[in-house]
Amino acid sequence: MAPLTTTHFFVTLSILSLLACSANAQLSPTFYDKTCPNLQTIVRNAMRQAIAREARLGASILRLFFHDCFVNGCDASILLDDTATFVGEKNAAPNRNSARGFEVIDTIKTNVEAACNGTVSCADILALATRDGIALLGGPSWTVPLGRRDARTASQSAANNQIPSPFSDLSTLISMFSAKGLSARDLTVLSGGHTIGQAQCQFFRTRIYNETNIDTNFATSRKANCPASGGNTNLAPLETLTPTRFDNNYYRDLVARRGLLHSDQVLFNGGSQDALVRTYSTNNAAFFRDFAAAMVKMSNISPLTGTSGEIRKNCRVVN
Numbered sequence: 017m018a019p020l021t022t023t024h025f026f027v028t029l030s031i032l033s034l035l036a037c038s039a040n041a042q043l044s045p046t047f048y049d050k051t052c053p054n055l056q057t058i059v060r061n062a063m064r065q066a067i068a069r070e071a072r073l074g075a076s077i078l079r080l081f082f083h084d085c086f087v088n089g090c091d092a093s094i095l096l097d098d099t100a101t102f103v104g105e106k107n108a109a110p111n112r113n114s115a116r117g118f119e120v121i122d123t124i125k126t127n128v129e130a131a132c133n134g135t136v137s138c139a140d141i142l143a144l145a146t147r148d149g150i151a152l153l154g155g156p157s158w159t160v161p162l163g164r165r166d167a168r169t170a171s172q173s174a175a176n177n178q179i180p181s182p183f184s185d186l187s188t189l190i191s192m193f194s195a196k197g198l199s200a201r202d203l204t205v206l207s208g209g210h211t212i213g214q215a216q217c218q219f220f221r222t223r224i225y226n227e228t229n230i231d232t233n234f235a236t237s238r239k240a241n242c243p244a245s246g247g248n249t250n251l252a253p254l255e256t257l258t259p260t261r262f263d264n265n266y267y268r269d270l271v272a273r274r275g276l277l278h279s280d281q282v283l284f285n286g287g288s289q290d291a292l293v294r295t296y297s298t299n300n301a302a303f304f305r306d307f308a309a310a311m312v313k314m315s316n317i318s319p320l321t322g323t324s325g326e327i328r329k330n331c332r333v334v335n
Contacts, residue, residue, distance in 0.1 A: 042321035043161035048140075052132035059141060062124045063148040071260040074149030075213025076117035081146040082209070082314070083111060084139075086196060087174045089318025091167035092138035094175075095121060095331040102334075108175030113249070114216060118332070121145060125331050138331035139164035143315050153212055155262030156304035158312055165325035168334045182219040182277040186287050189279060196317055198310070204289045205306040206314065207280065208296065210254040211266035215276055217242035217250040223278050229285055234274040252276060267297035 048055045066073045084094040087105060094111065095118060096104040105111055121138065124145060128136050140162045151157040180192045193203040221242055224235045234256070241250050253259030254276050255266045266280075270293050275281030284293040296303040326335050 043163045043316065043319060045159045045161055047162035048132070048136060051135050052128065054131055055128060055136055056144065058127050058131060059124055059144040060148045062120070062127055063145055063152060066120045066123075067149060067152050071153065072213060073117050073120055074153045074262070075209070075254075076115075077120060077142070077145050077149045078209050079213065080115060080117055080121070081142050082206070083115060083175070083179055084142060085314050085317045086179050086192075087171055088167065088169075089320070090139055090143060090164055090315055091318075091320050091325060092142055092164075092328070092331060093167040093170040095138055095142070096167075096170045096334065097332045099333070102170075103172050104170040105172055105175040108172045108179075110175060110179040110181070121331055129329070134327055134329065136327070137164050137166045137325075138328050139166050139319070141331070147311070150209075150212075150262050153260065153262040155211075156308040158308035161312065161315065163319070163321055165320040165322075166328040166331075166334075167320060167325050180279065182215070182279045183222070184279045184282075186282040186285070186289065189282065190288075196314075198314065200288060201292060201306070202310045202313060204283050204292050205296070205303065205310045207283060208264070208266050208303055208307055210277070210280060211258075211264070212260060212262055213254050214251040214259070215254055216248060217252070218248035220252065220276050220278075223276070223281070227278065227281075229273055229281060230275075231273045234272075238276070254280070264296050264298075264300040264303045267293050267303070271297050 080094055081090070084090055084092060087093060094105050094115065096102070098104045098107060106115060121142060124141050125138060128141060143160050143162070143164065147158060147160050178192065178195070180189055184192070189203055190200045193199070220238065221244070223230065224238045224242060225244060238252055241247070241252060255269055256274055257265040257268065269275060270281060270284040273281065275284070283289045329335055
């Protein structure tokens with residue numbers, strides 16, 4: 017009997033090991049191949065239309081995904097609306113009056129439901145839409161692991177406390193990324209998402225008026241649309257050279273001391289990330305390769321899988 021007992025023990029151990037890493041094990045690029053075979057085409061077509069209408073939406077969707085994954089994992093909690101009985105994350109400080117692109121996700125969800133009713137999660141739609149938005153703006157593409165399910169809960173307090181601030185210093189950024197299982201290298205390459213998109217004056221005013229590690233001509237040009245007081249929601253591109261194209265010019269800006277946000281320029285300010293910033297500033301291929309890998313890593317933060325969570329019918333409300 018001993019051999020059987022031993023075998024049984026190892027089988028049990030193997031099953032326990034699988035369960036321990038089931039979150040990642042249950043995500044698979046082929047998850048919907050049989051149940052929703054046209055999913056990726058549906059998402060890509062909707063993103064193509066959205067970006068043709070407004071290129072900035074590629075950045076907006078990327079930001080939604082980042083802010084979703086950093087709060088209890090990539091579970092589409094950021095998409096939930098506040099109601100009389102439910103407090104979501106949309107009115108947390110990092111999202112209030114700045115998170116946008118929700119209507120694009122609604123459109124994709126409607127199109128996906130028409131093709132494959134009750135099958136595809138909002139969390140997976142957001143992950144795919146993010147990838148496609150970046151690729152459509154000239155950036156890298158990657159294979160998205162799928163099989164996430166949607167949260168029935170949200171956390172405004174976690175959104176307030178766990179999403180990095182544009183005023184953060186390097187040590188704070190590194191520790192906040194580390195708390196999510198992401199390295200300093202991941203921080204630096206994912207910050208390269210700021211090669212697209214725009215920021216509000218209130219988030220870079222202190223940088224352009226008070227900081228010294230900034231190109232003076234750049235600071236002067238940004239002050240034109242960001243007064244010392246007022247104009248809080250006036251916009252400026254996060255990157256100066258090709259703000260609607262996904263490329264490595266963000267890093268060239270950092271080397272030239274033209275980072276718009278404090279949290280951008282700290283990546284190149286005599287610290288641990290300077291060498292990597294220099295590498296990406298001259299090597300677009302390295303940036304694309306590392307960015308794609310870091311996006312897959314971020315997309316694997318604490319997904320709900322199996323029977324956890326649900327497949328929402330409407331991304332804005334729990335079923």
